[in-house]
Amino acid sequence: MRIFQNSGLYPAYRARLQHLRRGKDSFSDWMSIFLADRYGTAHYLKPILEGDPEAFFTNGDDEPAQRLWAKENGMPDGQPLESILLAQIEQHRTEVFYNLDPMRYGSGFIRKLPGCVKKSFAWRAAPSPGADFDAYDLVLCNxxxxxxxxxxxxxxxxxxxxxxxxxxxxFAARSDRPFDVMFVGSYSRHHSRRAALLEAVAGLANEFKLTFHLENSRMTRLAESPIGVLHPLRQHRRPASIRAIANGPVFGMDLYKALGSAKIVLNGAIDMAGKDRGNMRCFEAMGCGAVMISDAGHYPTGMVDRETMVTYASPAEAVQHIRALLRDEESRSRIAANAHLLMKTAYSKSAQWAAFLDLVEKS
Known part of the structure; x- marks a missing residue:
């Protein structure tokens, strides 16, 4: 089966990717560098990661890479990114198109696909007002x-x-985990529940070693600049306790290294999926051998409170769980080991690929 997987780049990751590509000048090299950095790998199918010759991967919004491919393949300068993506699909002779960026490439794009494409799937795990996915054979999420x-x-x-x-x-095999608690994620005034959680946990900094890797909103960055002392910008400043342990965002292999250095990884939903849980950080934290503490809700199969993770109903309860786990190495090690085993078995790349093939066959 000739599978084509398209994804997209988070804006804050682009500078890292540009740095990693320095000294390389072919589309193939650029894609190999990207995949080796493991950014977003939880969503990439097994043939993509194994370099299967019938599998093709690109980031359709990565303008430098897409224009490099166009140049290498004799396309005229100045082609729209949509036209380049369609040309890649046609040249690849794609049979199944799996798109992780359907807000950019919706039904209008799908209706332009070449005749070789037999099935088109989209991944979208967020509310999508104004979206049109009607032309896709399936829209997927968890x-x-x-x-x-x-x-x-x-x-x-x-x-x-x-x-x-x-x-x-x-990284899961690491026994030396210098950080007691870690959080990796975004921070803005819109994430009120998350902000309350982080502030409560930051209060443990005098007892334990904490670090937060935060991608701050534009308003937060502005509020913490010299002009930020002016009202009303001050309301967007992070509390001093959070600023004291905050570091910049991490991506790719740096994210794996960070998660592998933490005993506990804090997770928190941002009110986009009701009571459903299972964002990508769950898979990353548990896969890297940390104990994940996350907000209560409906989790994917196997993610069970006190067995493979720990849940909290309030910031105060999260703080209680953190203290208890850091004082109970045996329980902490058991939960972390169970979680990693769950990831390697129930959520393996082989299992994911088998599930994908089943969807292709039944759709």
Missing amino acids: FPGILKSYQEKGWRAAYFSPAHDDVMDA
Whole structure:
């Protein structure tokens, strides 16, 4: 089966990727560098990661890479990115197109696909006002509530899960974990529950070693600049306790290294999927051998409180759990080991690929 997987780049990751590519000047090299950095790997299918000759991967919004491919393949200068992506699909003779960026490439794009494409799937795990996914054969995600909302629109939708990256195993094996608690994620005024959680946990900094890797919103960055002392910008400043332990965001292999250096990884939903849980950080934290403490809700199969993770109902309860786990190495090690085993078995890349093939056959 000739599989084509398209993804997209988070804006804050682009500078890192540009740095990693220095000294390389071919599209093939650039894609190899990107995949080796393991950014977003939970979503990439097994043939992509194994370099299967019938599999093709690109980031359709990565303008430098897409224009490099166009140049290498004799396309005229100045072609729209959509035209380059269509040309890649046609040249590859794609049979199944799996798109992780359907907000950019929606039904209008799918209706332009060459005749070689027999099936088109999209991944979208967030509310999508104004989106049109009707032309896709399936819209996939691992949040049942969001899937139901897609089905109510008349779209064909099915459950599908992120998967464990075996590269994480080396980080999961680490016994030297210098950080007691770590959080990796975004911070803005819109994430009120998350902000309350981080502030409560930051209060433990006098007892334990904490670090938060935060991607701050534009308003937060502005509020913490010299002009930020002016009202009303001050309301967007992070509390001093958070600023004291905050570091910049981490991506790719740096994210794996960070998660592998923490005993506990804090996770928190941002009110986009109701009570459904299972964002990519769950798979990354558990896959890298940390104990994940996350907010209570409906988690994917095997993610069970006190067995493979720990859940909290309030910031105060999260603080209680952190203290208890850091004083109980035996329980902490057991939960972390159970979680990593769950990732390697139930959520392996082989299991993910088998599930994908089943969806292709049944759709």
